[in-house]
Each structure stands twice: as C-alpha cells, then as structure tokens.
Amino acid sequence: MRISLNPGVSLSLISTKQFKTTRIAVDLITPLKSESLTKRLLLAGILENSSQKYPSQKILSEELARMYGAGFGVSTERKGNIHALSFNLECVNEHFLNTNSQLLEQGINFLKEIIFKPLLDGNRFDPKTFERQKEVLADYIGSVKDDRQLFATLELNNAFFEDDGQALPSFGDVESLARITNEELYKYYVECINNDQVEIIISGDVTVEKAKKIAASLNFSDRYPEKVPLFYVQPLQTQVKERVHHLEISQAKLNLGYSLPVYFQENKYYAALIFNDLFGGQPLSKLFVNVREKASLAYYASSSYDSFRGFLSVKTGIEAKNKDKVLQIVNQQLEELRNENFTEKEVETAKRSLINSYLSQLDHQGVLLSRALFNGLLNKELQENEWIEKIKSVTTADIAAVAGKAHLEAVSFLDGEVKNENN
C-alpha cells in the first residue's frame, strides 16, 4: 500500500506477521549525475558513522546494541537513471523479547537523529570524520583492482556505456573524490534533504495508522523534484569496444556486454527474463552447460540482465588460451536461441525456475522493501498472480525475438601470469 504524505514524500507499507523484525527504509531519490556518484557514497560513509547525538562509532554502535542489535546502514544505489541514498534500519519486534522497550519508536528516533542532525562543525561536517571517510573511500576505490572479477565487470561497464554516470563505477572515481570539499559536500546534503524525492518504506507487523504516524514524524518538507525517465536508453553502437588488461592472474576473465533494449515490466520483459535464464541466468543454462560442463573450459560462465538499462552481460573465468574458443561457444549459444533451438521442456524449466525464485524472494524482507521502492517509482503495483501469468504466457517465438535483439557491443579481457609469489 502506497500513501502520499505530502508533495514529493510517500509511504509504502508492507504489513505482515511473517517476520520477527520490522524494517524501515528512507530513500532519497534524485536523477543520476556522474558528479554526484562519489558525493553520495561519501555521504553514506559519514552519515553511517556519526551524528551530533552519536558522535563516535562507539557511541553509535552502543545505541544500536541497546535496541537489541538493530541493523543499520546507509547506502547508495544506482538504478536506471536514478540514484538513491538510503537509510535502512531493522529491529526486532519486541513481541519476541523480554522487554518493555518500544523498539520501533526508538528506531525511528534514531533515524531522525542520523538524517537531520549530522555531526557538524559550522556549515561543514566534522572535519575529522570527513577526512577519515574520504580516506576509507579512497582506499576502497584504490583496491578494486585486487578483486579481479569485479575489475573485469567494471571495465566492461565502462567500455559499454556512453553516458559518464552509467560508465563510471557506482562509487565514482578517485579524481572526483579528491576534488570534493567538506563545505561543498554539506551544502549538497542539505539540498538532498530539501529537494530529493522521498520514499519511506515500512515492513513488519505494523498497522497503517502507526506507519503513517511514524513516517509523518520524520517531517520531510513539501518538494517538487525533477522527474526523469526511469530507464536509461542508449543508441545502438556499431563497433565492438574492447578493453584488455594484463595482470598477474591465474585465471583469465572474459566479459561480454550486449545491448538488449527491453525494459522492466514492458511487454517483452517477461520473454527477456526467460531468454536470460535459458542463456546464462542459472546453472542449467546453455552457457553453463556448454562452456563449463561440455567443453570443460571454465569454472564459471553466466549472464545477467539489467532491465533498467537494457544491458545484458556475460562473465566467464577461463584459461587465457581458450579466449577465442569461449567467445565462439558463447555466440553460438545466442545464435541457437535466436533460431529457436531449444525445447519446450527447457522453456518449462526456465519458467518454473523464475516463478520459484520470484515467490521465494517474498520470504526475504529486504527484497520486499526494494520491490516496493521500484513499484512506487513506476507508480504501479503488479500482483503476484499477474506476474506469474505473464511469465507463463511467453511463447518460444517471443524468446527467439528477444534473443534477436541482443547485440554485442563491448568486451573486457584480463589475462596475465603469476610468477614467483612466495617469499
């Protein structure tokens, strides 16, 4: 259930007794801009670790412990053309505890302190916290290359996307981080608080009246945020862009990026989900079976589909010398899907598997929260049955047609040798 509290501020409530916890998410949403990628992430670090009332990590953690180990985090998410700064709190329903504490009330008061009363020094954040969080973020960005799989994924992303906001990693880059000043960051945060679209989502054993009261107590002012299309659409590229890196690595990584211009919940979306499932979305897919099982060429080979950006990516871990062979097998699988070279039984299995995971996710409170957010942003709510019916009605021809839309546009490849590493 989604309720508009005041202009630009909405509440979604998922009332359920299924869980032993209550969750609250406060999402501040704005159109994605490349220059604010790093700013938002730095804000998340600062706000997660300090506030005026809880000036140190120790004091803040103790407050969470007092609320029976409430889970708390501030994070950012890039989805299509929007960018969210999210405050999340999870606390135990006191019904299951020997206590008189009102944990939900305590939790919302805690969130209020965090969001509206950051640890300040005049018109900037506490300089020590600011500098330390900047350092932490710089260290993280600097060490990304150490995670080879992640690095291969980021490089593919960078080669594939034309728009900077999409091409850069979700954490931005060191150059823009270095440029951010404390005063500027605080000014930016005040703008977020005053102008961003606000989505408050609550899940748990909570009545509508109580949820409304809690959400209203956050007291977000009226706002009229800029509306942008939710989906990122990029014109087809004619040339395949390639990135190659030589690193010390025992297993080479080959990642492929395809444009697949089919978007979330539109007509062909359900066929695209099944296509991805048949192609490389799970361990029974063509990629896994043919690259790993039949050809023994890789430990992993899988695909994933981003329906907010019309983007299909394939990742594999292989021996470097097999690069061309793997590329050829991957393309061959796509070709087979285009030519309807798959059985009714495979489609049936894919449909079952998608329905299984859709329903299974209803057992995860965190997933319910993010589903509610995207339904809210799209301003439509799909019922479970509707979703299942749409999956069931997809035909073989629909799947082949979607496969025909996938178009290879970027390749990232990491290889190299490991030598004399022991001391």
Added chain:
Amino acid sequence: MKIIDYPNFEEKVYQEVLPNGLIVNLVPKVGFHKTYASFTVNYGSVDSTFTSLDDNKIMNRPDGVAHFLEHKLFEKPDYDAFELFGQLGADSNAFTSYTKTSYLFSTVENVRKCLDTLLDFVQFPYFTKESVEKEKGIITQEIMMYNDDYNWRLYSGIVENLYPHSPLSKDIAGTVESIQNISSKDLYDCYQTFYQPSNMDLFVVGAINPNEVIRWVEENQSKKQFPSAPQIMHSKTMINDKYDIIPHRTLRVDTSRPKVAVGIRGNIELPAGKMGLKYKIALNIGMYLLMGESSEAYNKLYNEGLIDDSFDYDISVGRGYHFCVISGETSNAEKLIMKVMELLKTANEAIGGQRAEFILAKKEFIGRQIQSMNSLEGIANRHEGKLFDGALSFDAVKILEELEMKDILQAVGEFIEPDNISVYQVLPKEDVD
C-alpha cells in the same frame, strides 16, 4: 516425533531418529512460501585421514576427495540430479566444509518429489572413470579461481600456519596436483565409509507440515537397504604437536593494499555438546568486547587509519578444532599487527573492565539471534548436529540470557595463550628497481 516448543519465538522443532539412524529435524514456518532442505554428512575435507577400526589402520586419501565426491554425486547413469531439481522448479546446491558435506534444495512447489530426489541421489553412488577424469578439469579451474582471491589466500594461509601437518592446512578442494590422483575407487571407498544414514542428518524448514514430511521420509528410507559400513573413527583433534604453530609468514602478490591476519588456535578440547556452543558464544562476546565495532580499541584503530570496515574477527568451531582469525586491510601492516598483539596480551583485563558493555553485548547478540530466525537457510545451516548436541539458534538465546561475565573471562583465558598466536600477511610486491 519429539516436539520442542519455543513459545517465546512462536516456533516448534520436530525431531525423529529413523531406524537406520538418520536424524531428522523439521521446522514449519508460518507465512513462508519456500521450503529449504539440507541433507548433511558428517564428513568433510579433513577426513582424508581417518582410522579404520576393523584393523586399526590409519587410512589416507588424496586431499580434496570429499569435495570431489560432492561434485560427482549429482551425476547418475540416466539423469543429472541438478537438472531434475530444475525440472521440479527447485534450486539445488551443495557445499563441502572442513568437517561436513551438505546437499540442499529450495523450492515453492513439489516438496515431496524434491525430498525424494534429494534422498535418492545422495544415497545412490555412481562414479565412472571417464566422468572422474572430466571433473578434474572443472575442479582445477575452481582451485585457480580461488588462487586469485587474495582474501581467500589470506584465510587459508593463516589456517595453514595454525595447523601445519594436519588436514586442516589443506585447501578444501585439494590442490591441482592432489586431485589428479583421485580415482573412482577412492570415491566409492569414501562414500561407503562415511555416507551411512547414522552419520547423516536431514533438516527441512519452511512451508511444511511436519507430520506429512516425516511420513514421506520414512517411506523413502524404509524402501532402502544399506550395506554394513566399515567402522571408522574420525580424527579426534587437528593438533599434532602443541608447539608446531608457524609463527609468521608473508605472501607477496600483485595487490594494492596490505592484508593482515592474526590467528589464535584453541589448544584445549572443545567442551562436549551444548557446552561447546556456550563456549563458542562466550568467545564471540569476548572478541566483540575486545575489538568489535563498539569497542574502544576498534575506534582508536579506525580513527588512526590502521583499519577500515574490512576489519573483523571470525571464530570457527568444528569437530577437532577451534580457532579465531582477526583480519583486515591496512595501510600499515607492521603497526596493526603490533596493536592487535598488545590487545591479545591484556585481553582479560580489557574485557573484565567492561561490565556495562557486556550487558549491551548480550542484548545485541540476543537480537541478532532472533533476526536470524527470519532466514530458512540461517536456521538450517546454523545447526551443527552432533557437535553441539543438536542445538539450534532458538537454544542460543537461552544460553545468551544465562551467560555471565565470568563465563567470558574463563573462555577467553583458556583460549588465548602467547604460544598459540600466528600472523600471516599478504603484501604488495616490493619495488625491485
């Protein structure tokens, strides 16, 4: 069926031991869509060495054989279990740890068929020379992938330091060399030795009716005959020699930030049954008070720039071993190691002075246990079987409520000894020019 009621959490656990010795635990979860089942053998990577009681001989198998067996069990002459689960609408998977191998599925439909599939494929061994040879290529790739993961290298490096000359020092998947020696005969031998119903347990949690499920399981099992298994004894301890810890090693790789691990090996024998769980929880609270996120020490190290969010401690408890790994990325490995060593040296004084923090820690741990009851996987996977006398996360809350500061001090005091500490570092290569 035995029913254990936990009215505070509105949960019930149904337990049965079948005539063939298989232990069954069933936990219905109201409001859930999914059912999760795990079928676990008390057999893991460390059991490449065991004693045959028939002739009292110590048996050795190639490292990585338990994991190899896990991979191969899915493949049958006329079907692949993985595909069969897929056709039923279920996800399936398996994992091997030091002392356990688990086979699992999760599904929203066809629970009975899935259960039969799970029990049948695990209880019907079938290995051929050809398929064993082919698997070697796949597992080699898996080992190589882990080889590139420096956090994994850090962890296995410190465990190797703590337990040299023991099977714990070997990678769960074995090595590229050791798996070349695995034959289908090895797989059959290990299977017959360990995959006996009395050495296994079944855990089913989710959208189930326990009375119905137990009937299904009984029907399935009553149709099967199990050959009498050779009598064996698991290795009792992973410690060969009290003084054999490797104190310090360094690995240099192409990484940008130093990674440090300090390991502590528990030299005492783990208390039996539920007392073992109490000991594990006490150690966890002890470490939390000493260097958890809300400790004085953590905050100092963080603000000095010596640690970041990657800093953590992990207590690992299993059959024949328990140890703690404190690890993180740092800008100054040497200094961080020194600080952690100092903390460990005066651990008991530092912990004992934190009466107020202890009360808060108990609250936090209780809350987290209750949070974990939201997860079907969490409920099933936290079950350690015989190790903790069948204890579940529901039991942990009671243990926590009764825990006193003296329990923490006793556990930590017994655990940390100067001779039991080791350091492993993964450092960037030095410039050679």
